[in-house]
Amino acid sequence: MTTKPKATKAQLAEQFRTFIDPDYVITDDETLKPYECDGLAMYREMPMLVVLPETVDQVQRVMRICHENDVPVVARGAGTGLCAGAMPHKEGVVLSLAKFDRIINIDPIGRTARLQPGVRNLAISEEAAQYGLYYGPDPSSQIACTIGGNVAENSGGVHCLKYGLTVHNILSVEMVTADGELINIGSDGLDSCGMDLLALITGSEGLLGVVTEVKVKLLPTPEVAQVIMAGFDSVEKGGDAVGGIISHGIIPGGLEMMDGHAIVAADDFAQAGYPRDAKALLLCEVDGTEEEVHEHIAEAEEVFRKLGATSIRTSQSEEERALLWKGRKSAFPAVGRISPDYYCMDGTIPRRYLAHVLLEMEKMSDEFGLRVANVFHAGDGNLHPLILFDANVPGEFETTEAFGSKILELCVEVGGCITGEHGVGVEKIRQMAVQFNDEELQQFHDVKAAFDPTGMLNPGKGVPTLKFCQEYRSIEHKQHKHEQTDGAHG
Amino acid sequence: MTTKPKATKAQLAEQFRTFIDPDYVITDDETLKPYECDGLAMYREMPMLVVLPETVDQVQRVMRICHENDVPVVARGAGTGLCAGAMPHKEGVVLSLAKFDRIINIDPIGRTARLQPGVRNLAISEEAAQYGLYYGPDPSSQIACTIGGNVAENSGGVHCLKYGLTVHNILSVEMVTADGELINIGSDGLDSCGMDLLALITGSEGLLGVVTEVKVKLLPTPEVAQVIMAGFDSVEKGGDAVGGIISHGIIPGGLEMMDGHAIVAADDFAQAGYPRDAKALLLCEVDGTEEEVHEHIAEAEEVFRKLGATSIRTSQSEEERALLWKGRKSAFPAVGRISPDYYCMDGTIPRRYLAHVLLEMEKMSDEFGLRVANVFHAGDGNLHPLILFDANVPGEFETTEAFGSKILELCVEVGGCITGEHGVGVEKIRQMAVQFNDEELQQFHDVKAAFDPTGMLNPGKGVPTLKFCQEYRSIEHKQHKHEQTDGAHG
Structure with missing residues (x-):
């Protein structure tokens, strides 16, 4: 959105207040402040103003006014997103849907x-x-x-x-x-x-x-659910076990993996009885009817045993099941205890490359001098590497960002993609240039224009401009020429 | 597409023949003839020419040439479609993908x-x-x-x-x-x-x-599959049994329904041992593991019994299963034997309205003086009414079309939609005006334009112009004013 808004903040607020409760047309900095960022707090921008309509008709009127005045609109739910997708536009309106809670x-x-x-x-x-x-x-x-x-x-x-x-x-x-x-x-x-x-x-x-x-x-709601916790002495074995379960024909309700760093941190925090010396831990939940769960649990245990699990424990009660999950569920805050800050990445890869990607990340971890803990949805190849850093050390956030970029590009290299469930937002807009070619991005722009010809909806997010992409690719390309020594996964 | 093509048929053919085997650039009427229609043969149009490229590069070159010359392109697979979606454009190229068969x-x-x-x-x-x-x-x-x-x-x-x-x-x-x-x-x-x-x-x-x-x-491939055939003495009971199975938590591999006309025709043709006096017949196939199938078959039989099935037969062998399906699979040709022509409709409704819609169709059948047989995917509410008519009786095809339109509009009335699996094509372009409002159709046009700004791809199909819709709705509205006496499902 390049056009200059046609109305001032005061004029817009006045218009909105004719049909929205004036208390919910926010213009003062103190009340605007909480809307400055979403769950990815390193990206921040103060909005021009925030409105909280409570009827569809009010939403339509807000949109019409913003449309007429070339004012950007950023819709916002709870602000828990992790890609800065709800980061405000400084000349725009944040349209909060908080009052649509029925x-x-x-x-x-x-x-x-x-x-x-x-x-x-x-x-x-x-x-x-x-x-x-x-x-x-x-x-x-x-x-x-x-x-x-x-x-x-x-x-x-x-x-x-x-x-x-x-x-x-x-x-x-x-x-x-x-x-x-x-x-x-x-x-x-x-x-x-x-x-x-x-x-x-x-x-x-x-x-x-x-x-x-x-x-x-x-x-x-499934009749029954049981979870198997299986420990492995290497990430390769853990990764292979993920593929083993799926190719055996079992689709678990959940199939999560944690690496060594995450296992210890989570166990310290939740005291879930995790095997602390394991290099990879799988949590494999099977749900369904009594017979189905019984049969699949036995088969899954057998698969894990054959593929070299060093420990296997299957929940025998709802309490035990909750305990085994507790470690996984508190893994992020647990990692938060062992590092001043962490950056949660999100990328997806074909399951067969799990071990390869985890090992490459270990190498990168040495290169960049930053620890990485992995806690993720292994079953669908959705990685969540947590890069541990200290924002108070000058330059460390930038190094973290560079490390993160490399991880995402590795995902693309092995045939995966730069996001699993967190979205692109502001965070990954550069990597879109790596994932897609110009024709594909142009198609996205054309579709965007079919809904939003003036580009007023959440500008600057999701799809990069082609010019930006060409510049980013040329920088990347120059770096690669120096760095790349093998092209096995090109 | 309103622009006049810039190249003549001869010029286009010449260009195509520089990179496509000349035998597969078809220009003579005799060889063009088979491309005149798809599976819905009442809609016909001779194409200007047909090309059969065999590489992606050739397809790209065909598209570039047609794009430069404002020539419509209609892509075509096997031509078995049932909505005239592959009907040629008389000033256009049919792009057959027949050689892409690997x-x-x-x-x-x-x-x-x-x-x-x-x-x-x-x-x-x-x-x-x-x-x-x-x-x-x-x-x-x-x-x-x-x-x-x-x-x-x-x-x-x-x-x-x-x-x-x-x-x-x-x-x-x-x-x-x-x-x-x-x-x-x-x-x-x-x-x-x-x-x-x-x-x-x-x-x-x-x-x-x-x-x-x-x-x-x-x-x-499922380990085991068994099919239950259940007869009912009314369509209401048959319709209720469909809902009964699903709400019991069983998702059958297939759940098909036939009405009285279809049962007799299919049984005459396939001698499948169908209950010929039943007014509704369900074929409910359960597939999965041995235990699962065993359990679900018993439950499904119980549901059918409770809901008033007058006959229940469950396949005990693969041969018996094939026989029970044989009637269903040959139902269309079987109906073809009892009527000179038939028109196969396709619409979808919420399952709970199955009985209501079948009874309404019976009333319409009397009104229009044309028989209708029903053979359809009951489980997902996807109707396939076959309207029986004789194309040699003057006006009977027009009456059939009017009857078909009413059936589709009834589907929309009860919250369903005008197609299940056959598409819109040319056939249902009028009913799109009933299903969608102008804003929704405009959004479709905008998305279409994002891919095809000049409108060269399959023009005249799928999405009607707004002008056309307004005219169609105003005609419909006038008729409705006279006809409608109850608005229960408005």
């Missing part, structure tokens, strides 16, 4: 829930529990994050290997377009006629419209 | 197959069988239809209730854009970074690009 209805027969976008992820499952149902995708931030934000970033979680990402668990959305029109996308069926825009909207990071309602699918 | 590779560990778009649907499963794998979606035309056509129409089949439509079973596509660029869409992972265009391309009916490669997921 579960409109739950249909226990059709197994669906109609939700306003500000409903918290966990609140859906809590409300559905009375019918023996739950909502599948469970990002780590599920206590706080909203379904609208989940749609914007196509969020995943531990269960997405078996139950899919957000895109696989929603049926339809209602959306306000850049110019304030209201459209419905998707249907209750497997298919809907017309163009299938639902997947396009899911994960579009606020670049295409503002979602004002979401209809999700609910799943029956 | 299975590039099958990865039995990753359970994927890389395919050229002209590979036949059934050929995928035949090739994958050696690894104990198969490809899920199985349209009735699977012997002949191609994976490229399946992607274009987002095809389904008997198994899509459990295993999903084409969109749920593909990982990525390679596509040539309107101006001849080559782009890749999708990835091997659950998610891919950048905009998720894969679902948009799937079902886009050749309006957005020409797919030149498809990577699909393969499924492990």
Whole structure:
């Protein structure tokens, strides 16, 4: 968005206050401050103003006013995102959906829930529990994050290997377009006629419209769940065991991996009884009917044994299951205790390269002089390397960023991609130039323009300009010429 | 596309023949004739010319030439489609993908197959069988239809209730854009970074690009499958039993329904031992492991009994299973024997309205004076009413079309949609005006323009112009004023 806004802050606020409760049109710095960043706090920008509408009609009016005045709009859920996708624009409006927090209805027969976008992820499952149902995708931030934000970033979680990402668990959305029109996308069926825009909207990071309602699918709560904890004395063996489970035909409810650093940190924190000398730990949860779980647990134990597990422990009660998961669930704060700061990366690779990528990361860790701990969704190849650093050491954040970039480029090299479930936002906009060629990026720009011709929605996020990409690639290319000695995974 | 093509037929043919085997640049009427229509033969148009390239580079060159010369392009697979989506444009080129018939590779560990778009649907499963794998979606035309056509129409089949439509079973596509660029869409992972265009391309009916490669997921062949045939003495009971099975938590591999007309016709043809006096027949197939199938078959029988089945028969051998399916699979040709012509409709409704819609169709059948037989994917609410008519009786085809329109509008009325798995094409372009409002259709046009700004790809299909819609709605509205007496499902 290059055009200069046509209205001043005061003029906009005045217009908004004619139809939104004036207390929810925020203009003073002190109240604006909490909106300065999202969960990726190193990227910050103060917005011009923040509005919290509470009806769809109000959202439409906000959009029309911003559209007429060439004012950027950044939609915001709970602000827990990890790619700075909700970072404000300094000349723009933050449109918070916080007041859209109503579960409109739950249909226990059709197994669906109609939700306003500000409903918290966990609140859906809590409300559905009375019918023996739950909502599948469970990002780590599920206590706080909203379904609208989940749609914007196509969020995943531990269960997405078996139950899919957000895109696989929603049926339809209602959306306000850049110019304030209201459209419905998707249907209750497997298919809907017309163009299938639902997947396009899911994960579009606020670049295409503002979602004002979401209809999700609910799943029956599994009868039984058991978790196997398996320790290995090398990351290669741990990585192979992940592939072993899947190629054996078992799709676990969750299949998580932790490396040595993470195991010790998590065990110190949660006292989960993890094998502290293991170099890789797998948590493999199987859910389903009694017989299914019984059979798959036995088979999975057998696979782990054959592939060299040095320890195997299977939960025999709900308490034990909760304990084994407790370490994993507290792994991020646990790592936070062993380092002043950490940077959580997100990338995806084909499962067969797990061991290769983990070993390469160890080498990079030596090169960059920064520790890295790995806690991640191994089953779907979704890595979450945590780079440990100290923001108070001059230059260390920059080194961390460079390390992070290399990790993402390694993901692309082995045929993976630069994000799993956190999105691109501001954080990974450079790596988009590595992942996609100009024709592909141009196609994204054309699609963006089909929804938002003036570029008012979340400008500067998600899709880089071609000019930027060409510059970034030429810098990268020069570096590579010096650095690369082998092209095995080119 | 309103611009007059800049090149003559002879000039275009000459250009194409510089890089495509001249035999496969077809210009004479006799050889063009077979391309005049697809599976919906009442819509016909002779193309200007047909080309059959055999490399991606040739496809790109064809597109560039057509783009420069403002010549419409209609991509074509096997021509088995049922919505006239592959009907030629009289001033355009038909781009046949028939020579792209190679299975590039099958990865039995990753359970994927890389395919050229002209590979036949059934050929995928035949090739994958050696690894104990198969490809899920199985349209009735699977012997002949191609994976490229399946992607274009987002095809389904008997198994899509459990295993999903084409969109749920593909990982990525390679596509040539309107101006001849080559782009890749999708990835091997659950998610891919950048905009998720894969679902948009799937079902886009050749309006957005020409797919030149498809990577699909393969499924492990189930250990066991058994089918229950259940007869009911009313369509209400049959419809309720469909809902009963699903809400009991069983997702059958297939859940098909036939009404009285179809039962008798199919049994006459296949001698499958169907209960000829039943008013509704369900075929419910359960697949999976031995234990799972055993348990679910017993439960499903119990559900059917409780909901008033007048006869229940469960296959005890592979032969018996094949026999019970034989009637269903030959139902269309069987109906062809009891009527000079039939028109196969395709619409989708929420399962709970099955009985209501079937009864309404019976009333319409009396009104229009035409018989209707129903054979359909009941489990996912995907109706296939066959309207029986005689094309030699003057006016009867027009009456059939009007009856068909009413059926589709009834689908929309109860919250369903105007297509299940056959697409919009030319056939249902009017009903798009009933299904979508102007803002939604405008959004489709904008997305179309993002891929094809000049409108050269399959013009006149899929998405109607807004002007057309306004006219159609105003005619419909006038009729409705006279006709409608109750608005219960408005």
